[in-house]
Amino acid sequence: MKPNSADIKRRYNRIAPYFDGMEAVMEGLFFKSWRKRLWGKVNGHHVLEVGVGTGKNFDYYPKDARITGIDFSEKMLSEARRKRDRKQVKVELDLMDVQSLSFADNSFDTVIASFVFCSVPSPIKGLRELYRVCKPGGQVLLLEHVLSSKPMIADAMNLLNPIVVGLVGANINRQTVKNVQACPFSSVRVDEDSSDIIKLIEARK
Template identity: 50%
Template sequence: MGSSANRTEIIKRRYERIAKYYDLMESLMESSGGKRWRKMLWSEVSGNTILEAGIGTGSNILYYPEGKNIYGIDFSPKMVEISKDKAKRYGKNVDIRVMDIENLEFNDSTFDAIVTSCVFCSVPDPIKGLKELKRVLKNDGKLFMLEHVRSKKLILGTLMDILNPLTVNTWGANINRDTVKNLKISGFKILKEENLALDIMKLIIAGK
């Protein structure tokens, strides 16, 4: 697919194309556990300055804690506009910006906590993206993730490998990423790993 920059542009265009349909596409996951998982994710989050990396259409905004300095970034301008509208609707004060997770425009050690949900299936270079998150996270900060990953079960994992080219070419999402392994490669320490749906959907907490 070419360089990381080219891959990012290709995937961004795919998300721009589906932005107005994205919530509808996600509705099945939301009704079958997604809302509960998001609430669980945010119940774990602590700290005063928080970044949601990959805010998308703002599915997590409803669960943001009050009285915190919260930033949200996404590389899709159309999704950012939708998330800004949701923040206004829910009465949440959020600084939402168009930004690439692989090239964050924040200083080192800015955030007490960083949150992602179903993001690292789409980051073209997940190691680069994770290292950027590690850079802007404070030394005692934590990364909170709700992510779907490749199953370790032989049949299910193989099926995910077979279907992956279809999902990547349709909307840019890899369904067979090993995000726990990528976290370790990027220098994070796994503090918690909890399976929420088989071994595909996980709640992960990591530190520096």
């Protein structure tokens, strides 16, 4: 039985105080440079960050943008609020599920998320919400880890996936590029420097 939003939310609430520490090594070695590259692609003034988590992207926010950050975990948002206040970051933080956004259609110039859709129970539903709230001509930027294209590695990821989901609520075998392509974006491209497992996806409405 696949975990639902409530199950995953409980897991993220549980690990929220330890989350930054749990990922510190991977953050320093790999994710930090990818986050910088991701946020360097942001266009427009009004930006929505989906799955803001503990605020790991705060250091990369464009200074002249109006940014709203959402997350469905109360405890992760609490960590983000503390970090926002400490770093004096200008961002509005709201409790919200990406599968049911409360924003009007065509609200944001850029919608952005990093390592989020591994944890969304219905990823296509969430991606269609990103499409809906993005302005015509706007962009959706995603940084995601995905299922390897190499059969042996993919088999191992599929085998380990139930354990990882049970521990932290994140799937390591999602095919997010295909999921984005299944949505009605006018164009979808993958950054040329993306690896086999980490993909920077750029979609245009």
